[in-house]
Amino acid sequence: MAKISVGDTFPDLHFATPFKADQTLSSVLPEGKTAVVFLRYYGCPLCQYDMVQYAKQYERILQTGGKLLVVLQSDPEQLRQELGSESAFPFEIVCDPSGALYRQFEILPAANKLKMLGPKTMGKIALVQAAGIQHGRSEGDELQLPAAFIVDAALHVTYAHYAKSVDDVPDTERLVKLLK
Numbered sequence: 001m002a003k004i005s006v007g008d009t010f011p012d013l014h015f016a017t018p019f020k021a022d023q024t025l026s027s028v029l030p031e032g033k034t035a036v037v038f039l040r041y042y043g044c045p046l047c048q049y050d051m052v053q054y055a056k057q058y059e060r061i062l063q064t065g066g067k068l069l070v071v072l073q074s075d076p077e078q079l080r081q082e083l084g085s086e087s088a089f090p091f092e093i094v095c096d097p098s099g100a101l102y103r104q105f106e107i108l109p110a111a112n113k114l115k116m117l118g119p120k121t122m123g124k125i126a127l128v129q130a131a132g133i134q135h136g137r138s139e140g141d142e143l144q145l146p147a148a149f150i151v152d153a154a155l156h157v158t159y160a161h162y163a164k165s166v167d168d169v170p171d172t173e174r175l176v177k178l179l180k
Contacts, residue, residue: 003106010155015094018080032065038147041073043136057172058090066179073140109143118165
């Protein structure tokens with residue numbers, strides 16, 4: 001597969017969450033749009049921070065008529081044990097421990113750790129530390145970069161973004177604007 005671009009039809013993914021097996025993207029899409037945000041893995045403190053921020057403001061996403069799916073390189077069984085309950089986050093977490101979806105959409109890792117850093121990385125790390133978030137278990141490719149897509153109910157891509165650094169992830173404010 002090639003990189004996903006605006007105007008493409010997003011594949012109807014088959015996936016597992018920590019609490020549900022054998023899901024399809026089309027079965028969980030609302031009438032509105034859906035943000036599909038590829039982060040790294042649950043133990044990544046930057047990713048946890050993003051997920052906590054999305055959760056805190058998830059009502060704003062729902063008010064657009066849309067929803068959010070977060071894709072992680074995390075094992076569903078281990079993540080289920082870490083989260084404890086399905087209510088830990090108000091959005092679904094797609095587990096891709098083999099990295100197959102990242103490869104399918106050509107969401108590439110950085111060449112090295114230095115290339116992962118962006119202009120906002122140190123500021124985001126300071127926010128992570130202030131929030132008391134610690135690095136957890138490493139999974140998948142440690143150099144994996146994020147990506148974000150917005151798809152409508154017919155799986156048409158209305159937004160596609162491949163991150164250049166680990167801090168290059170749309171925040172809730174940006175997602176809300178894109179989901180309207």
